[in-house]
Amino acid sequence: MPTQSIIQSIYTDGACTGNPGPGGWGLVVYFSDGSVHEMGDSSRYTTNNKMEMQAAIAALEFFANSGQTQPITLYTDSEYLINCVTKWIHGWKKKGWKKSDGNPVQNQDLLEILDQLNNQLIKWQHVRGHSGNIGNERCDVIARSFANGQIPSLQQLTSPVNTDRTSTKINEVNVTKVSDSAINSTKVNENNAESSTFSSDITTMELSTVSETTTNEEKPHETRILQLRNLVETLQIADEIADKGYLITSSELADLMDIHASAVTSRGDQWRWRNWIVSRVRREGNQILWELERGDQVEAENE
Structure with missing residues (x-):
């Protein structure tokens, strides 16, 4: 990265097919001179929230490694x-990483890393997903x-900033506990150099076909059980909200x-x-608020 280039903003996003299931994360770094740097990686078995957190961790690590002292805005649709x-992390730490109901906080390992990397130079900014924002869409x-x-083609800078995710102790934790990734960032960059010319057509890339994911029957028994446990946890959260x-x-x-906001x-x-x-x-401001009610209760009341 040229010495005069200043990071202005970073966009991050995570995705998961199945939630839990195969996942991925991506980030786009925008510099003051108009240059762009993109990163991303995959995980064989994860959740959407984990991938959102992993993208933010990678963004904060990139910023920390840049040595920049000017503030930046970090955009996420989560x-x-x-x-x-x-907000919540301060209370969780005081309570020994316990929620108000006494249950342990999910993804504590990732939250601890985020808390370690976060600082006063980072302005966290929410952006509506799938609303036409170029950084978010990319x-x-x-x-x-x-x-x-x-493996998408990524715009890469030739810079002294260390973007290897396995270069620090923090990144080692991410690889072993979160990504379990079959493709690390270094391999991605090598493959990108050999890949065909980058297409800026987002729609084309988004609609390109991929091979079928392994069916549940072909997955190990332990993996299927873990999927069911995570599903039950998701349903319990929905039940509590209702x-x-x-x-x-x-x-x-x-x-x-685990669907698009749109x-x-x-x-x-x-x-x-x-x-x-x-x-x-x-609607409150730009946000639409939704309510969940148990279907069996609604049906009973209507009888």
């Missing part, structure tokens, strides 16, 4: 990630390409369902998802 890092393409087993009457945003609902709003004002009736309640 309100959950922003709340974790800027990160989504990178993340989903990796999640689908593809039971407590919590209202959640479109992006939070999309994270819960797919939430396109379904209308009321629809069914698994055991719950999902209803649009109201």
Whole structure:
């Protein structure tokens, strides 16, 4: 990176097919001189939230390794990630990484790394997913390409900034506990050099076909059991949201369902998802708030 180039902003995103299932993350770094640096990686078995966190970790590591002292804005479409890092983490640490209900906080290992890397130079900024924002859309393409087993062409800078994810102790933790990745960033860069000319057509890249994912029957028994446990955990979270009457945003609902945020709003004002009736309640600013109700309870009340 030229000495006069200053990092202005970094966009991050994570993706997962199955949630849990194969995942990927991507980030795009924008510099003051107009140059761009892109990174990403994959994980064989993970969750969407883990990939969102991994992308943010990679962004913070890149910024730390740059030695820059000017502040930057870090953009993400995950309100959950922003709340974790800027709000909830302080209380969790005081309570010994326990939630208000006494249960352990999920993804503590990743949150500890994020907390270690975060500093006053980072301005966390939420951006609406799939709303036409170029940085967010590009990160989504990178993340989903990796999640689908593809290796996208990435714009890379020839710079002294250390972008090797395995270069520090923190990165070693990420590789062993999070990514378990079959393709590390170094291999990605080598493959990119040999790949065909980069296509800027996001739609084409997003719609390109990939080989079929291994069926559940072909997966090890332990993996299938872990998938079921994670599914039950997701359903328990949905049940708690419904039971407590919590209202959640479109992006939070999309994270819960493992779908695009745009797919939430396109379904209308009321629809069914698994055991719950999902209803649009109201709009607060730019956010649409949704309510979950147990379908069996609604049906019983209507009888």
